[in-house]
Amino acid sequence: MQNESSSPFIFYLTLEDALPKAYYAFDKHLKNLGFILVPVKIDQLQTIISASEQEQVVVLCSVTDSREFKIYNEKVRKFLKFILKSKRLTFMHLSSFSKINDQRMFALQKNYYFIRYPLNAKDLSFKIAKYHTLKTEQRTVWPGGKRSTSSIGAA
Numbered sequence: 001m002q003n004e005s006s007s008p009f010i011f012y013l014t015l016e017d018a019l020p021k022a023y024y025a026f027d028k029h030l031k032n033l034g035f036i037l038v039p040v041k042i043d044q045l046q047t048i049i050s051a052s053e054q055e056q057v058v059v060l061c062s063v064t065d066s067r068e069f070k071i072y073n074e075k076v077r078k079f080l081k082f083i084l085k086s087k088r089l090t091f092m093h094l095s096s097f098s099k100i101n102d103q104r105m106f107a108l109q110k111n112y113y114f115i116r117y118p119l120n121a122k123d124l125s126f127k128i129a130k131y132h133t134l135k136t137e138q139r140t141v142w143p144g145g146k147r148s149t150s151s152i153g154a155a
Contacts, residue, residue, distance in 0.1 A: 013061040029125035056135040063095035
């Protein structure tokens with residue numbers, strides 16, 4: 001797909017039916033950087049990971065108040081350990097609420113990042129775009145190195 005490679009997707013995990021203000025802030029900044037922010041629900045995430053042709057799937061999840069924190073704990077936390085097993089997925093949890101247990105348990109996967117509010121959406125969007133680009137380039141480089149040349153048959 002030509003369109004997908006020219007405008008990579010970054011996914012935004014929605015906790016409710018209505019999109020929060022944070023989605024629109026990140027959407028604006030990521031669009032300026034050439035990315036498309038796509039809202040998804042937790043039950044769609046596994047399908048997206050397996051169906052996406054992107055090398056790296058970046059998912060943002062923003063928790064700004066106690067109501068969203070309750071929804072996050074009930075719906076997202078129990079699926080997170082299964083979803084994080086995919087090394088193609090990077091989960092960025094933006095919140096002012098944290099469970100120390102989450103950081104210990106999920107940080108071992110090396111694809112879970114907890115980012116504490118307050119934060120600057122423009123700066124974070126730039127860092128996310130840079131992270132996505134670096135991860136994609138990292139995946140496309142041949143991991144085996146260069147082929148050695150033999151001097152035995154050259155004589």
